[in-house]
Amino acid sequence: MLVIRPIRSTDFKALYQIAEESGHGFTSLPVNEDLLRSKIARVEESFTKQIDKPFDEGYLMVLEDTETGEVVGTCGIEAAVGMVDAFYHYRLGTEVYHSEQIGVRNEVETLTLCHDYTGAAELCTLFLRGHYRKNNNGRMLSRSRFLFLAQHAERFGETVIAEMRGESDADGNSPFYGWLQEHFLGIDFVQADYLSGLSQKAFMAEMMPKNAVYVCLLPKEAQKVIGEVHANTRPALNLLQAEGFRCRGYVDIFDGGPTVECHLHDIRSVRESRLLTITIGATPSDAESYIVSNTQLADYRATTANLAVVDDCDDVILDAQTAAALMVADGEQIRVLPM
Numbered sequence: 246m247l248v249i250r251p252i253r254s255t256d257f258k259a260l261y262q263i264a265e266e267s268g269h270g271f272t273s274l275p276v277n278e279d280l281l282r283s284k285i286a287r288v289e290e291s292f293t294k295q296i297d298k299p300f301d302e303g304y305l306m307v308l309e310d311t312e313t314g315e316v317v318g319t320c321g322i323e324a325a326v327g328m329v330d331a332f333y334h335y336r337l338g339t340e341v342y343h344s345e346q347i348g349v350r351n352e353v354e355t356l357t358l359c360h361d362y363t364g365a366a367e368l369c370t371l372f373l374r375g376h377y378r379k380n381n382n383g384r385m386l387s388r389s390r391f392l393f394l395a396q397h398a399e400r401f402g403e404t405v406i407a408e409m410r411g412e413s414d415a416d417g418n419s420p421f422y423g424w425l426q427e428h429f430l431g432i433d434f435v436q437a438d439y440l441s442g443l444s445q446k447a448f449m450a451e452m453m454p455k456n457a458v459y460v461c462l463l464p465k466e467a468q469k470v471i472g473e474v475h476a477n478t479r480p481a482l483n484l485l486q487a488e489g490f491r492c493r494g495y496v497d498i499f500d501g502g503p504t505v506e507c508h509l510h511d512i513r514s515v516r517e518s519r520l521l522t523i524t525i526g527a528t529p530s531d532a533e534s535y536i537v538s539n540t541q542l543a544d545y546r547a548t549t550a551n552l553a554v555v556d557d558c559d560d561v562i563l564d565a566q567t568a569a570a571l572m573v574a575d576g577e578q579i580r581v582l583p584m
């Protein structure tokens with residue numbers, strides 16, 4: 246059975262391996278032992294913390310194959326970004342130049358550095374190991390987070406964003422980044438992205454261009470990838486677009502990848518998820534596939550189950566094996582979402 250649960254310190258090795266496998270531009274998992282260990286410690290603290298409002302908590306979960314004990318994927322939600330450091334974006338804007346005198350009108354696009362998403366919750370760190378990319382596993386991993394958001398909404402910023410990995414090649418060359426490296430930052434994309442992942446962002450404030458940048462003056466290869474995602478990230482983007490996430494003109498400052506956003510309570514799966522009270526028993530023959538979770542925080546669990554959910558009825562039958570995996574007893578509630 247595949248079960249999603251909060252990450253713990255014993256998962257370090259698996260997380261390190263996933264950091265290596267996920268490659269360049271997967272900013273939130275830099276291949277750095279100290280950073281990954283402190284990330285896990287921060288998550289363990291977040292899952293048990295009493296909070297008044299979201300601050301800097303991180304909720305990183307792993308997908309475990311309970312037959313082998315192997316960790317085969319990750320998914321994360323940050324409570325509120327940019328609260329302890331600065332959270333940068335480029336905002337795409339338009340300037341219009343018009344002269345009746347000479348009969349010319351031009352619209353030019355600009356990129357302006359901003360911190361507009363400060364305080365937003367962030368979906369991040371979605372990764373599934375290659376041989377598990379089948380049977381809707383990626384879908385369940387990504388969407389399970391909406392059950393958690395629905396259940397614990399008060400722990401998250403009201404706007405939910407996701408930074409989608411932009412284009413770069415296997416050697417870590419980003420077509421967008423070239424002009425920044427040449428004229429401003431000096432260091433290469435892999436290093437800039439790595440420092441960003443370590444939250445060592447002082448160099449950004451010091452070295453990023455201080456004025457807006459005219460898109461038409463950038464190299465053609467950089468212009469072409471603004472708002473484009475890495476090929477491996479297309480499934481992740483597709484899943485979020487189906488939930489109502491849209492790009493509103495914000496892109497990554499290094500690789501030009503799009504950031505998508507949606508109001509927490511407008512996310513389709515947040516709206517469609519339901520709380521049901523369980524009776525443990527045999528699965529009815531007319532059951533359909535659902536993503537299911539318990540309502541816990543530190544003991545959060547999510548998986549898939551076959552359920553016969555009836556529209557006006559708040560009760561449902563859950564098989565004993567799934568109930569055990571979710572750590573729920575007869576008469577307790579689960580949150581469900583059609584697969």
Ligand SMILES: CC(C)(COP(=O)(O)OP(=O)(O)OC[C@H]1O[C@@H](n2cnc3c(N)ncnc32)[C@H](O)[C@@H]1OP(=O)(O)O)[C@@H](O)C(=O)NCCC(=O)NCCSC(=O)CCC(=O)O
Binds near residue numbers: 267321379479480
């Ligand atoms: C993202 C996942 C976990 C998704 O798993 P799978 O690849 O198995 O997903 P899938 O079920 O095959 O596809 C999910 C949906 O995308 C569609 N799909 C598949 N390939 C597509 C393509 N090339 N273009 C457009 N859509 C595509 C499928 O039809 C399906 O839609 P239907 O369900 O409608 O049929 C995986 O691809 C992965 O680990 N990728 C590498 C890591 C990565 O780049 N992660 C995202 C980084 S960005 C990030 O982490 C922030 C975003 C976030 O956290 O959510």
Ligand SMILES: NC(=[NH2+])NCCC[C@H](N)C(=O)O
Binds near residue numbers: 272370408500502503
């Ligand atoms: N444009 C980017 N490289 N953004 C970061 C993308 C990766 C992903 N959001 C993560 O959690 O790491």
